[in-house]
Amino acid sequence: MRHSPGFTDWVRYVKRPPRSGLPPGSRAMAAAGVLRQYLELCKMRIGMMIGITAMVGYGAIAPQIDGWALLGLGCAMMLGSSSSSVFNHFYDRDLDRLMTRTARRPLARGSLGNPWSAVWVAAVLLVAGLTMAAGLFNWVVALHLFLGAFIYGVVYTVWLKRRTWLNIVVGGAAGSFALLAGAAAADPQQWLLPTLMAVTLFLWTPSHFWALAILLKDDYARAGVPMLPVLIGTVRCARWILVNSVLLVLSSLLPWLLGELGVVYGVLSLAFGGHFLWLSWRLAREPGPLWARRTFFGSMQYLCGVFLAVIADRHLMGLF
Numbered sequence: 278m279r280h281s282p283g284f285t286d287w288v289r290y291v292k293r294p295p296r297s298g299l300p301p302g303s304r305a306m307a308a309a310g311v312l313r314q315y316l317e318l319c320k321m322r323i324g325m326m327i328g329i330t331a332m333v334g335y336g337a338i339a340p341q342i343d344g345w346a347l348l349g350l351g352c353a354m355m356l357g358s359s360s361s362s363v364f365n366h367f368y369d370r371d372l373d374r375l376m377t378r379t380a381r382r383p384l385a386r387g388s389l390g391n392p393w394s395a396v397w398v399a400a401v402l403l404v405a406g407l408t409m410a411a412g413l414f415n416w417v418v419a420l421h422l423f424l425g426a427f428i429y430g431v432v433y434t435v436w437l438k439r440r441t442w443l444n445i446v447v448g449g450a451a452g453s454f455a456l457l458a459g460a461a462a463a464d465p466q467q468w469l470l471p472t473l474m475a476v477t478l479f480l481w482t483p484s485h486f487w488a489l490a491i492l493l494k495d496d497y498a499r500a501g502v503p504m505l506p507v508l509i510g511t512v513r514c515a516r517w518i519l520v521n522s523v524l525l526v527l528s529s530l531l532p533w534l535l536g537e538l539g540v541v542y543g544v545l546s547l548a549f550g551g552h553f554l555w556l557s558w559r560l561a562r563e564p565g566p567l568w569a570r571r572t573f574f575g576s577m578q579y580l581c582g583v584f585l586a587v588i589a590d591r592h593l594m595g596l597f
């Protein structure tokens with residue numbers, strides 16, 4: 278069965294088109310197919326959220342926002358995020374075949390030819406992101422970008438995901454480094470507010486992911502991935518989500534209580550936090566797919582709410 282062209286096949290194909298002279302449309306179609314699949318490997322929606330996370334870290338520290346700096350920061354972070362996501366697809370291709378949600382992914386079904394091409398693509402993306410971060414900003418931004426990609430691509434994906442339920446707890450630090458990278462782009466000397474926000478992002482991940490893991494429990498059990506609800510069941514996992522969400526919301530108030538951010542942030546983050554605590558409480562009361570789904574999507578709404586609270590406090594209040 279002829280597989281659709283992989284990355285190296287595509288390069289060879291475009292450089293030396295076969296004598297058979299396929300109609301130009303098929304050459305472009307094949308190239309578009311390969312590109313679309315590589316974009317899937319990049320997990321672009323998550324990469325955009327990682328870029329936004331870094332931008333919020335920048336906005337929390339920068340006295341004025343430079344649009345071009347924000348754009349460059351977002352691009353660098355998306356390159357780093359895509360690099361680790363592509364490698365995650367490569368390393369997890371055996372695991373992904375076993376789970377309904379991921380079985381149709383390009384490397385899981387072998388539709389991109391030699392899977393090692395993805396490793397080269399991941400390396401190129403990482404070098405591009407690091408070069409952009411160091412060139413546009415400073416080495417601290419590049420270091421945080423590298424650490425985020427390393428924690429997701431190696432610490433989480435290779436070392437922890439298949440071994441321990443702490444996989445996503447430790448892996449959540451990847452997102453924290455996205456925030457630290459953004460703050461360092463504004464001022465690498467500042468540490469307190471970036472650290473407080475990084476702790477909040479670290480505590481956000483377990484509530485974010487364990488709610489999803491409740492929905493995907495059977496998939497993870499089939500693949501033998503030790504996610505928390507597989508090990509302790511949905512009811513106890515839902516209770517741990519509530520405990521974690523209480524710690525998360527309390528941590529989100531620290532920038533306000535320590536005077537790093539103002540009352541606008543405090544009130545808004547408390548409001549969004551109250552709603553997320555309500556979702557987590559309802560999930561603990563009725564542990565099942567309905568409230569797990571609402572808590573998972575609510576985790577992203579909550580994160581966006583906290584991000585909005587930071588920007589409103591630091592930059593929008595000056596407009597009034």
Ligand code: HEM
Pocket residue numbers: 322323326327330378433444445447448449450451452453482485486489577
């Ligand atoms: C190790 C930590 C994390 C784990 C294990 C995790 C896990 C997941 C998983 C399994 C999905 C579903 C993906 C899919 O089926 O397409 C997901 C979706 C998502 N995650 Fe997380 N996540 C983590 C950290 C983060 C961070 C740090 C962010 C952003 C700051 C984030 C933002 C999102 C978004 C926006 C989605 C929805 C993307 C979509 O709809 O394709 N996640 N997460």
Ligand SMILES: CC(C)=CCC/C(C)=C/CC/C(C)=C/COP(=O)(O)OP(=O)(O)O
Pocket residue numbers: 323327354357358359361362365369379421422423424425426429451452454455458
């Ligand atoms: C600074 C920087 C570059 C940070 C990178 C942060 C980053 C890309 C985090 C990704 C988190 C995530 C969606 C993990 C899911 O992996 P999974 O393997 O559990 O999900 P899957 O089963 O859907 O593949």
